[in-house]
Amino acid sequence: MRDGWVELDESDKRRTAQGTYGKHDIAALMTKQNGICFYCDRSIRRRYHVDHFIPLSRGGTHWPKNLRLACQPCNAAKRDLMPWEFTPQVKRYRIPNAINKELR
Numbered sequence: 001m002r003d004g005w006v007e008l009d010e011s012d013k014r015r016t017a018q019g020t021y022g023k024h025d026i027a028a029l030m031t032k033q034n035g036i037c038f039y040c041d042r043s044i045r046r047r048y049h050v051d052h053f054i055p056l057s058r059g060g061t062h063w064p065k066n067l068r069l070a071c072q073p074c075n076a077a078k079r080d081l082m083p084w085e086f087t088p089q090v091k092r093y094r095i096p097n098a099i100n101k102e103l104r
């Protein structure tokens with residue numbers, strides 16, 4: 001496993017990244033996301049990970065606008081990927097039909 005150095009690297013970035021967030025920011029996100037992982041449809045009400053939408057290692061910040069709540073599998077799979085480089089293992093099923101039709 002390369003977890004060792006990844007964690008070290010991330011903690012370095014964590015120290016230098018700008019921004020802060022608090023419990024109320026997380027609570028607001030939970031409400032906004034309806035208790036569902038931002039990337040897939042798993043419920044995250046009982047357990048969630050705070051994901052940096054733009055990874056800290058790619059210049060992201062700790063400001064709430066860069067945070068998303070994600071399930072453990074999505075957060076672990078996304079790691080340092082940019083949002084557009086990341087495909088959730090479980091795709092969203094709640095895309096409105098109208099949009100689905102446009103995509104086809």
Ligand SMILES: [Zn+2]
Pocket residue numbers: 037038039040041042070071072073074075088
């Ligand atoms: Zn997920």
